[in-house]
Amino acid sequence: MRFCAILFCLVVAALIGPGCARKEPAPAKVGLRKIALQTDWFPQAEHGGFYQALAKGFYREAGLDVTLLPGGPGAGINLKVAKGDADFGMNRSDDLILAASQGLPLLVVAAVLQHDSQVLLVHDASPVKSLDDLAGRTVTASVGMAWIPWLKQSRGIDFALRPQTYGLAGFMADPDAIQQGLVTNEPYVARQKGIAVRSLMIGASGFDAYHAIFCRRELARAEPDVVRAFVGASVQGWRDYLEGDPEPAHALILQANTQMTGGLLEFSRGELISRNLVHGDAARGEVIGQIELHRIARQIEILRELKILDRPLTAEAVATKEFLPATRR
Template sequence: MKTQSILILAFIFVIVGGCSNRDDQNIPGNKEKVIVQLDWVPEPEHGGLYQALAKGYFADAGLDVTLLPGGANIAVIESVAVGQADVGQSASTQVITAASRDLPIKNIASVFHQIPTALMLHEDNPIDSFSELDKKTIMARPEALYIPFIKEKYGIDFDVIPQNFGLGMLINDPKFIQEGFYIAEPFFAEKEGVKLKFLRLSEAGYEVYATLFANDNFLESRPEVAAAFVDAFIKGWADYLEGDPTPAHEAIKAARNGEVDDDFLNFSREMIITENLGRGNPKKNETYGSINKSRLANEIKMLEALGAIESGSVSVEEILYE
């Protein structure tokens, strides 16, 4: 398996264009360069990163951070694994799955304590629980690991049509069911006069982090830089959600060339706050950036049970950097 993974990485390296010449990590002003690959186009889910960048928290820590926008066709895991980027944002399950195939990456901090993924339905759709999805059709990413999890947990079956990342079918069909982020898509649906409700994956017991993860070589060769990056990110995340979000929002709007406005950014941020995604639950000893080892162990067991990874192929210590 190790040899196969090395060959896969070599192929990915060619596909993404290889690594840029970064022999000299020091840049003028003695700042260390860190490249971050986002999982999607800039949105409030990246607010902590943009706040830390805009408020100078990264710079104050001696870092020169570049945030690369993501999208449907961006291979975040692979980009970080080959060193095209130092840090990426993804779901913890994806990091675990990749690490089980010997890709050299580790989780370094939580972004959200629960991924804000849900199945979205019209508010007047009679379906109110996952068990009622039996024999229905949903639009989702066919490879999404929550699909076999839901089917097995509730003893149901349903059809999946591939996600197109648009809302047209959901808006126009009152019976349509689609995967989405409940911190984002509802805003755009309501602008079209459609109110949505959600079946949150976390409510089904599918407890998965949204995390920042990093390349092993970056972590091993530049541990002080990695620690400074995480500290500045956490400071930015707390400031974004508890302080004035304007610096991050202005930076996001600039990165999106005006494609999003303050109404959307404020809506999404408020949803993140209301759902307590960033800070987490203090009663569970959760806070900005924290990752619980027991939860990661449970994720590993879940993925093993689903057949997504081989039993014993990865441990908590192999997927979490401390």
């Protein structure tokens, strides 16, 4: 009996004693929220800020496990995001306005590019010196884009269209050719082939679309902290990519896209910087990531003038500044 009593006391002491001195349990490690960003093309410098955020751990620090999905022709970015196959997407703001007018539940939450990087590429010796000089000519372009009827209507000109092929062989063989491209890409490719070219910025026409980050409205409603974390880490990534050492992003891009070269990455990043495509115009108060609703409203107004909106919209029905870092609202 004495042994049993002693054993009982030892057991009680073992159970109670630690309880008196125990520390608060360490908080359980919360798992990272998985996020997929559907990009608009194959990995390139125009995605550099996202790859920088991935490479340097900015997304993980924000509690996110981010996958960057490559795009390309027919990627179906808007539908993938609308259906939940991707959480975020990249696309032009005018395309997202049209999608919203057609009932897709999408919301612009930040800008990747403050200004349109699209250009019309001409040979250096071409008599086409300005957008007005397109009158009566043939332009190779992505038929159906809103800037085409805007250019014709606003300039009072007409020109023929040839469908975009996403290659430069035809352009390089024809000294009179005019082809849509990106100022961050096609001029480099042409010059590498020994072709001297000039670029006419489409944004100079007065139709200057954002290149935007967007998500499903339901994600913004149900998980606003996730949207805010993704936008904040992406803005941090873009600043670091453009103002710091881009090599972490470039290493990931070269690994993900075997057709990419270091030379093109450097050229593209240089154009993003020199043309303030991401930073924007400081004199106008533009900064990385910023969205201005008055610019979205103007784009909606233009699309209504062109009679290509399915229904009228407000800027607030398309975009929000809610998830931008406080200094960018």
